[in-house]
Amino acid sequence: MNINQVDATMPFGNTHNQLKMNYTAEQEYPDLSKHNNHMAKVLTLEMYANLRDKQTPSGFTLDDVIQTGVDNPGHPFIMTVGCVAGDEETYEVFKDLLDPVIEDRHGGYKPTDKHKTDLNPDNLQGGDDLDPNYVLSSRVRTGRSIRGFCLPPHCSRGERRGIEGLSVEALGALDGDLKGKYYALKDMTEEEQQQLIDDHFLFDKPVSPLLLASGMARDWPDARGIWHNDNKTFLVWVNEEDHLRVISMQKGGNMKEVFTRFCTGLTKIEELFKEKGHEFMWNEHLGYVLTCPSNLGTGLRGGVHVKLPNLSKHEKFGEILKRLRLQKRGTGGVDTAAVGGVFDISNADRLGFSEVELVQMVVDGVKLLVDMEKCLEAGQSIDDLMPEQK
């Protein structure tokens, strides 16, 4: 592409691609010698040289993709992704970088692989009877992007407001147990704000440098908001890390009900968007397209808060989770510690498995974990219960 044809500009930071062409690739290539993230592992000087004169149609450049990874060298133990998409086309234009990042992050997912989408809750077996003495709450979340709009790192104020407007319109048409209300961050009253905090619904301006460095917090709190149904079991975040984050949750262990509401709500929202001539970003290779490559495919994290005081101290706990393709977190979310033996257990995968498959893994896996906990409580061994690698 002739970059002189496109005078697209970036609202944030390092975008002057034409200017950069006055310098060699060596002169522009970032110093990644102290870095440990997926982007840094993959981005050689040669790759940088090959990709740096490209832009997506909206003007997103290679340096825009990698800025967050350059600014955040990473952690020796936690491997961050280090790149983001500014629009749907990013995954195509910069596939030479993103395909290997995706492969590394998503357990060997190849550029030729196809991702299966299945949002039919009838395909889930069981899941309605996780023991509420152990499983305190159940939750499923994902994200959705509206095709034709730039993603949070790159969108203009006008686009972001457009996304908000469309989303509020679609959500406003939901009825039955999904009927609810939208709270714009910049207009909410003190009482509304306090209620949302008490409900643990309110999201705040991102503080993580991983997000800030990619420009997602620009113009805060303009066009950001929270929608939830009257029952407080279905929640949508507008314009936080993605266009939409959709969350279904309730107390107790009826994951089936949570997942059914999740699927029904998402399908309904998608229909409402289509009626207005809009669709979600999706393709058969990457599934649902979101800002961070780690959330591609289903973008789904289905999990429970579950009491496992004995099992969590067992030497094989980590191995068991690994075989079940599950992940543990503290109840404060990613990077928090467990409190009082209560863990957040969720699927480790996002891409390459369908929504039904992932929630099935959670349901089956948590059932087993609770059985193991009960065994250990009764002083019995759990060796017979050890699962195979899924």
Place this chain on the structure above:
Amino acid sequence: MASSFARILSSKRKVGILSLVGAGSLTVGFFLNREQHVNAGAHVRRIYPPSLVLFPNSAEYPDLRKHNNCMASHLSPAVYAKLCNKTTPNGYTLDEAIQTGVDNPGHPFIKTVGMVAGDEESYEVFADLFNPVIKERHNGYDPCNMKHPTDLDSSKIRGGQFDEKYVLSSRVRTGRSIRGLSLPPACTRAERREVEKVVVDALAGLKGDLAGKYYSLTQMTEQEQQQLIDDHFLFDKPVSPLLTCAGMARDWPDARGIWHNNEKTFLVWINEEDHTRVISMEKGGNMRRVFERFCKGLQEVERLIQEKGWEFMWNERLGYILTCPSNLGTGLRAGVHVTLPRLSKDARFPKILDNLRLQKRGTGGVDTAAVGNTFDISNLDRLGQSEVQLVQTVIDGVNYLIECEKKLERGQDIKIPAPISQFK
């Protein structure tokens, strides 16, 4: 730079209703198009909902109702509409310039500037916004019809040796930008590295009491780092959202560093908030010598970069060009740490400072509180007076403050001085 015709065709936002020329994008008023060109040469349309169609620029105009900064005070919808499709030759836009002000609404008591320049041309291309902001921030200096005097002839200074019973240290700082390279909010990695190279090469040419050494942030050893911390020289990655929202911390710590002379009285920061920040300082009250070294060092560095074909960004309307409009003109802050136990408790202290065109800060710098009775006293103005004039103002003013303190010590009364004129 492309003709305005080409600029219309290639600008980021094209209103379907308004842009009819050759782009084949005539709409019937039902949607706002943003046309871009894809690899294959086809057009890709981005579609906004109808509600945003009628007022296309208002769709992008920031919500500044809760804002209190200079940018917000002057960025009307009309000014936004006029400037939002312009870019500097390097591609810097209005939205980039104002991003920091949009993201940081400000404080009811402290009015921040709320915008930055990405390159020298920003001040021209976006003059319709920068000029009123500059006028407000610089106490009435009007870039449209005034000229800024530059004078680095330290021999013109009268006096300048303070009573060291009161003055603990003296310091003068400014900044300089290298013409032809983008400023910290917008520079590419290669440009930033070029700034580092140009400046470090020049500083290596300094001799005598100015001879020194460069410490790159990416390469300094543990010992060097500790020494710089002990000397209070080390600067860290900016955490203030005023700076990070403007993109100045990108790629940290690449191409950032600190240079200082062996005597530790002349210090240069590279690629922090500006291309360079230059600081001359010493303990005690010899402001004269501090300013002499300041001028000599700056002039030497300028000569050395000119030998290689570079120059500083400067023009007679705005003086030295720096990232933040608040630092235009001289970019100079000359100040002392001075102990004024009695005067600081006198109710007339603020008015005296005001009339002397001085500003007080805590000894930790801007927005810190004073510790004990020691204050950082410096010039209020930056633009519209020369370096010599501003330093003289500080010298005369601090002497007056010390005289007041001495009078109060002796039980005598003090007078509020007549206000000194701002633009000489």
